[in-house]
Amino acid sequence: MAIIIVSGSVGTGKTTLSKKISKTLNYEYLDVSKLIKDKKLADDYDTENKCAIVDVKKLNKVLIEIIKKSENLIIDSHLSHYLPKKYVDFCIVTTCDITILRDRLKKRNYSANKIKNNIEAEIFDTIVIEAKDKKYNLLVVNTSEGYKLKDIVEFIK
Ligand SMILES: Nc1ncnc2c1ncn2[C@@H]1O[C@H](COP(=O)(O)OP(=O)(O)OP(=O)(O)O)[C@@H](O)[C@H]1O
Ligand SMILES: [Mg+2]
Numbered sequence: 001m002a003i004i005i006v007s008g009s010v011g012t013g014k015t016t017l018s019k020k021i022s023k024t025l026n027y028e029y030l031d032v033s034k035l036i037k038d039k040k041l042a043d044d045y046d047t048e049n050k051c052a053i054v055d056v057k058k059l060n061k062v063l064i065e066i067i068k069k070s071e072n073l074i075i076d077s078h079l080s081h082y083l084p085k086k087y088v089d090f091c092i093v094t095t096c097d098i099t100i101l102r103d104r105l106k107k108r109n110y111s112a113n114k115i116k117n118n119i120e121a122e123i124f125d126t127i128v129i130e131a132k133d134k135k136y137n138l139l140v141v142n143t144s145e146g147y148k149l150k151d152i153v154e155f156i157k
Pocket of ligand 2: 014015016076
Protein backbone atom coordinates (compact mmCIF):
# COMPACT_ATOMS: atom_id res chain seq x y z
CA MET A 1 0.00 0.00 0.00
CA ALA A 2 1.32 3.44 -0.87
CA ILE A 3 -0.06 6.93 -0.63
CA ILE A 4 1.71 9.38 -2.91
CA ILE A 5 1.11 13.10 -2.86
CA VAL A 6 2.09 15.28 -5.81
CA SER A 7 2.42 18.96 -4.98
CA GLY A 8 4.08 21.93 -6.64
CA SER A 9 3.36 25.47 -7.77
CA VAL A 10 0.58 26.14 -10.25
CA GLY A 11 1.38 24.85 -13.73
CA THR A 12 4.56 22.98 -12.81
CA GLY A 13 3.16 19.67 -14.06
CA LYS A 14 1.46 17.91 -11.13
CA THR A 15 -1.50 16.58 -13.07
CA THR A 16 0.55 15.44 -16.06
CA LEU A 17 2.95 13.54 -13.82
CA SER A 18 0.28 12.17 -11.45
CA LYS A 19 -1.69 10.70 -14.34
CA LYS A 20 1.43 9.13 -15.82
CA ILE A 21 2.31 7.48 -12.50
CA SER A 22 -1.28 6.38 -11.98
CA LYS A 23 -1.36 4.75 -15.42
CA THR A 24 2.06 3.13 -15.09
CA LEU A 25 1.56 1.70 -11.58
CA ASN A 26 -2.21 1.24 -11.78
CA TYR A 27 -2.75 3.55 -8.80
CA GLU A 28 -5.99 5.33 -8.07
CA TYR A 29 -5.80 9.02 -9.06
CA LEU A 30 -7.40 11.72 -6.93
CA ASP A 31 -8.08 15.11 -8.51
CA VAL A 32 -8.30 17.37 -5.45
CA SER A 33 -9.63 20.39 -7.41
CA LYS A 34 -12.62 18.25 -8.37
CA LEU A 35 -12.97 17.01 -4.79
CA ILE A 36 -13.02 20.62 -3.52
CA LYS A 37 -15.86 21.40 -5.92
CA ASP A 38 -17.80 18.20 -5.31
CA LYS A 39 -17.55 18.41 -1.52
CA LYS A 40 -17.89 22.22 -1.49
CA LEU A 41 -14.68 22.67 0.49
CA ALA A 42 -13.97 26.19 -0.75
CA ASP A 43 -14.72 28.81 1.88
CA ASP A 44 -14.21 31.79 -0.31
CA TYR A 45 -13.05 32.95 -3.72
CA ASP A 46 -9.84 34.86 -4.39
CA THR A 47 -10.97 37.36 -7.01
CA GLU A 48 -7.43 38.61 -7.70
CA ASN A 49 -6.02 35.17 -8.49
CA LYS A 50 -9.34 33.70 -9.61
CA CYS A 51 -9.10 30.62 -7.45
CA ALA A 52 -10.87 29.01 -4.52
CA ILE A 53 -9.76 29.68 -0.96
CA VAL A 54 -9.74 26.38 0.83
CA ASP A 55 -9.65 25.62 4.54
CA VAL A 56 -6.75 23.17 4.66
CA LYS A 57 -7.93 21.63 7.94
CA LYS A 58 -11.28 20.74 6.36
CA LEU A 59 -9.56 19.45 3.24
CA ASN A 60 -7.15 17.32 5.27
CA LYS A 61 -10.04 15.73 7.14
CA VAL A 62 -11.67 14.67 3.87
CA LEU A 63 -8.35 13.50 2.39
CA ILE A 64 -7.51 11.44 5.48
CA GLU A 65 -10.88 9.66 5.24
CA ILE A 66 -10.12 8.81 1.60
CA ILE A 67 -6.58 7.69 2.47
CA LYS A 68 -7.88 5.35 5.16
CA LYS A 69 -10.06 3.60 2.58
CA SER A 70 -7.36 3.48 -0.11
CA GLU A 71 -4.75 0.97 -1.12
CA ASN A 72 -2.61 2.73 -3.70
CA LEU A 73 -3.43 6.36 -4.26
CA ILE A 74 -1.99 9.43 -5.94
CA ILE A 75 -3.21 12.75 -4.61
CA ASP A 76 -2.79 15.59 -7.10
CA SER A 77 -2.85 19.01 -5.43
CA HIS A 78 -0.77 22.03 -4.52
CA LEU A 79 -2.43 21.64 -1.10
CA SER A 80 -1.55 17.97 -0.64
CA HIS A 81 1.71 18.72 1.19
CA TYR A 82 -0.24 20.03 4.17
CA LEU A 83 -1.21 16.46 5.05
CA PRO A 84 0.43 15.08 8.20
CA LYS A 85 3.50 13.01 7.40
CA LYS A 86 2.09 9.84 8.91
CA TYR A 87 -0.49 9.53 6.12
CA VAL A 88 2.00 10.01 3.30
CA ASP A 89 4.45 7.41 2.01
CA PHE A 90 5.99 9.48 -0.77
CA CYS A 91 5.86 13.15 -1.69
CA ILE A 92 6.74 14.38 -5.14
CA VAL A 93 7.08 18.12 -5.73
CA THR A 94 7.10 19.27 -9.34
CA THR A 95 9.13 22.33 -10.23
CA CYS A 96 9.68 24.20 -13.48
CA ASP A 97 12.19 26.71 -14.82
CA ILE A 98 10.74 30.19 -14.58
CA THR A 99 10.80 31.13 -18.28
CA ILE A 100 9.07 27.90 -19.22
CA LEU A 101 6.56 28.25 -16.38
CA ARG A 102 5.74 31.80 -17.49
CA ASP A 103 5.01 30.48 -21.01
CA ARG A 104 2.83 27.70 -19.63
CA LEU A 105 0.82 30.15 -17.52
CA LYS A 106 0.49 32.68 -20.37
CA LYS A 107 -1.00 29.92 -22.53
CA ARG A 108 -3.74 29.57 -19.92
CA ASN A 109 -4.63 33.23 -20.40
CA TYR A 110 -4.15 34.01 -16.72
CA SER A 111 -4.05 37.69 -15.74
CA ALA A 112 -0.63 39.36 -15.43
CA ASN A 113 -1.10 39.48 -11.67
CA LYS A 114 -1.97 35.82 -11.34
CA ILE A 115 1.08 34.90 -13.44
CA LYS A 116 3.29 37.14 -11.29
CA ASN A 117 2.01 35.64 -8.03
CA ASN A 118 2.48 32.08 -9.22
CA ILE A 119 5.93 32.77 -10.68
CA GLU A 120 6.98 34.33 -7.38
CA ALA A 121 5.86 31.24 -5.49
CA GLU A 122 8.09 29.16 -7.75
CA ILE A 123 11.06 31.56 -7.50
CA PHE A 124 10.92 31.35 -3.71
CA ASP A 125 10.75 27.55 -3.84
CA THR A 126 7.78 27.87 -1.50
CA ILE A 127 6.38 24.37 -1.87
CA VAL A 128 9.76 22.59 -1.93
CA ILE A 129 10.67 24.32 1.35
CA GLU A 130 7.29 23.52 2.93
CA ALA A 131 7.52 19.86 1.86
CA LYS A 132 11.09 19.61 3.22
CA ASP A 133 9.88 21.03 6.54
CA LYS A 134 7.31 18.24 6.77
CA LYS A 135 10.15 15.68 6.49
CA TYR A 136 8.33 13.63 3.87
CA ASN A 137 10.09 11.02 1.84
CA LEU A 138 10.59 13.63 -0.86
CA LEU A 139 11.46 13.68 -4.55
CA VAL A 140 11.68 16.99 -6.42
CA VAL A 141 11.06 16.66 -10.16
CA ASN A 142 11.87 19.49 -12.54
CA THR A 143 9.36 18.99 -15.34
CA SER A 144 11.11 21.42 -17.68
CA GLU A 145 14.26 19.30 -17.71
CA GLY A 146 12.73 16.12 -19.11
CA TYR A 147 12.45 13.60 -16.30
CA LYS A 148 12.51 9.84 -16.70
CA LEU A 149 9.36 8.15 -15.45
CA LYS A 150 11.53 5.12 -14.66
CA ASP A 151 13.46 7.13 -12.01
CA ILE A 152 10.24 8.26 -10.38
CA VAL A 153 8.87 4.71 -10.29
CA GLU A 154 12.15 3.59 -8.69
CA PHE A 155 11.71 6.23 -5.97
CA ILE A 156 8.22 4.97 -5.14
CA LYS A 157 9.26 1.32 -4.82
N1 LIG B 1 7.13 17.09 -18.40
C1 LIG B 1 6.56 18.03 -19.13
N2 LIG B 1 7.11 18.40 -20.30
C2 LIG B 1 6.52 19.37 -21.03
N3 LIG B 1 5.40 20.02 -20.70
C3 LIG B 1 4.81 19.69 -19.56
C4 LIG B 1 5.35 18.68 -18.71
N4 LIG B 1 4.56 18.56 -17.63
C5 LIG B 1 3.56 19.45 -17.80
N5 LIG B 1 3.70 20.11 -18.97
C6 LIG B 1 2.80 21.14 -19.49
O1 LIG B 1 2.64 22.17 -18.52
C7 LIG B 1 1.29 22.59 -18.43
C8 LIG B 1 0.83 22.43 -17.01
O2 LIG B 1 0.83 21.06 -16.67
P1 LIG B 1 -0.16 20.47 -15.59
O3 LIG B 1 -1.56 20.81 -15.91
O4 LIG B 1 0.19 19.04 -15.44
O5 LIG B 1 0.31 21.31 -14.31
P2 LIG B 1 -0.35 21.37 -12.88
O6 LIG B 1 0.76 21.51 -11.92
O7 LIG B 1 -1.25 20.21 -12.68
O8 LIG B 1 -1.20 22.70 -12.94
P3 LIG B 1 -2.30 23.20 -11.87
O9 LIG B 1 -1.53 23.71 -10.70
O10 LIG B 1 -3.04 24.29 -12.55
O11 LIG B 1 -3.17 22.04 -11.55
C9 LIG B 1 0.51 21.74 -19.44
O12 LIG B 1 0.35 22.50 -20.61
C10 LIG B 1 1.41 20.57 -19.69
O13 LIG B 1 1.25 20.04 -20.99
MG1 LIG C 1 -3.30 20.16 -12.17
